[in-house]
Amino acid sequence: MSGLVREGWLGFREFVGTFGAFQMFFFRLLPYLPKALLRPRLIIEQIYSIGVLSLVLIMFGGFFVGMVLALQSYSTLVEFGSADSLGAFAAEALVRELGPVVASLLFAGRACSAVASEVGLMRATEQISALELMAVDPIEHIIVPRFIAGVISVPLLAAIFSTIGMLGAYLVGVHLLGVDSGAFWSNIQVRVDMYEDVASGILKSFVFGVSASFMAVFEGYYAAPTAAGVSQAATRTVVIGSVWILLIDFILTGFMLPGV
Amino acid sequence: MHQARAIDLGVGLFILLGIGSVLFLLMQTMGLTGFISGNTYRLQARFDHVGDLKIRAPVAMAGVTIGRVAKITVDPIDFRALVEMQISLKYDYLPIDSDASIASSGLLGGKYVELQPGGDLEVLKDQDEIEFTQSAILLENLIGKYMLGGAKE
Numbered sequence: 448m449s450g451l452v453r454e455g456w457l458g459f460r461e462f463v464g465t466f467g468a469f470q471m472f473f474f475r476l477l478p479y480l481p482k483a484l485l486r487p488r489l490i491i492e493q494i495y496s497i498g499v500l501s502l503v504l505i506m507f508g509g510f511f512v513g514m515v516l517a518l519q520s521y522s523t524l525v526e527f528g529s530a531d532s533l534g535a536f537a538a539e540a541l542v543r544e545l546g547p548v549v550a551s552l553l554f555a556g557r558a559c560s561a562v563a564s565e566v567g568l569m570r571a572t573e574q575i576s577a578l579e580l581m582a583v584d585p586i587e588h589i590i591v592p593r594f595i596a597g598v599i600s601v602p603l604l605a606a607i608f609s610t611i612g613m614l615g616a617y618l619v620g621v622h623l624l625g626v627d628s629g630a631f632w633s634n635i636q637v638r639v640d641m642y643e644d645v646a647s648g649i650l651k652s653f654v655f656g657v658s659a660s661f662m663a664v665f666e667g668y669y670a671a672p673t674a675a676g677v678s679q680a681a682t683r684t685v686v687i688g689s690v691w692i693l694l695i696d697f698i699l700t701g702f703m704l705p706g707v
Numbered sequence: 708m709h710q711a712r713a714i715d716l717g718v719g720l721f722i723l724l725g726i727g728s729v730l731f732l733l734m735q736t737m738g739l740t741g742f743i744s745g746n747t748y749r750l751q752a753r754f755d756h757v758g759d760l761k762i763r764a765p766v767a768m769a770g771v772t773i774g775r776v777a778k779i780t781v782d783p784i785d786f787r788a789l790v791e792m793q794i795s796l797k798y799d800y801l802p803i804d805s806d807a808s809i810a811s812s813g814l815l816g817g818k819y820v821e822l823q824p825g826g827d828l829e830v831l832k833d834q835d836e837i838e839f840t841q842s843a844i845l846l847e848n849l850i851g852k853y854m855l856g857g858a859k860e
Contacts, residue, residue, distance in 0.1 A: 491714065491715065491718050492714060494718045494721065494722075495714040495717050495718050495721075498718070498721055499717040499718060499720075499721045502721060502724075538735070542732060600721075602725070603721065603722065603724070603725025603726070603728070603729075604725070606725055606728035606729045606732060607724055607725055607728045609728070609732060610727075610728040610731050610732060613735075632735070635735050635736070636735060636736065637765065639735065639736045640736060640763075641733060641736040644736065645729075645732045645733060645736055648732075649729065
């Protein structure tokens with residue numbers, strides 16, 4: 448019995464320790480952020496490998512989420528005789544919730560896992576130590592460009608996801624199900640609010656971008672320098688990163704929703 | 708160098724696409740809120756009951772949106788709902804005896820203010836009050852009246 452308590456205590460201590468290391472690493476990154484902007488080359492290369500290469504997946508995802516959303520909501524809306532508000536329904540769901548959250552989850556699976564295993568492998572093959580030996584700061588040259596690239600990419604990807612999703616909903620709603628095209632767009636204009644919906648969605652995706660990218664560089668940087676350690680870092684990035692995204696989403700939505 | 712240029716091109720396209728998407732989303736939502744900050748004038752109307760009329764609900768005449776609801780308060784003197792509306796300056800020819808009613812768009816749609824033009828030659832100006840108003844029709848009250856037989860009278 449005392450062994451069990453001991454195990455639990457050790458686990459708890461490790462959890463709190465990891466959480467502490469998480470904060471410390473974040474504060475270690477902060478002073479590098481302005482400096483890193485002086486080296487746009489590194490950031491651009493990272494935006495390419497984590498943002499641009501995620502684009503196809505994000506667009507594909509957005510298109511199909513939009514189409515399914517239109518199909519699903521149509522059958523309910525048509526029962527109440529308000530199929531015209533299909534556009535507003537799909538647009539609000541996409542802009543407020545699905546765009547930021549699904550795009551970030553896809554991003555965590557597609558790009559953050561790659562970043563974590565790349566950095567972890569650099570650690571395992573002692574490339575990070577080699578940089579340190581040459582007096583090159585690995586945080587400045589490896590970690591921060593990847594972090595900034597992620598923070599820049601996610602809001603853009605989420606906006607693209609929502610836009611493509613709306614086009615998908617338009618395609619299914621108007622061309623397949625026969626909703627009036629004018630009603631589709633005018634309902635979006637009336638119902639979707641610039642600050643409450645669009646701006647809050649962009650803010651959300653920005654916060655998700657920070658948390659997912661930070662998770663990736665943190666897990667990669669502190670990965671155990673073994674094959675198992677690298678794979679564990681990639682797995683933890685996706686699992687814990689996704690859990691964080693969902694958790695933060697709930698909290699942010701609670702704060703942003705008017706009248707709750 | 709060749710590869711670097713391909714990367715630049717990809718990143719440039721990506722950023723442009725992203726900014727384009729943000730602009731698209733903003734355009735979609737600004738369509739009607741746009742002219743609130745533009746040239747508008749204010750009108751007031753007093754209603755016995757506004758139902759669930761909300762701020763930024765459309766103000767329409769003959770089905771055309773000509774403005775937005777800016778403020779809803781309770782008048783401290785006669786305890787009626789005081790609704791302030793911003794009307795686009797394009798529509799500066801509303802007759803002074805127009806009447807305002809609260810209508811709903813569809814069974815589940817939101818409430819909006821519908822203006823019926825009057826016949827007077829004088830027109831409504833900034834800060835004017837619309838005299839003739841009709842309250843929101845509350846479905847609950849109608850049902851209640853019907854059940855208690857009040858509708859027969």
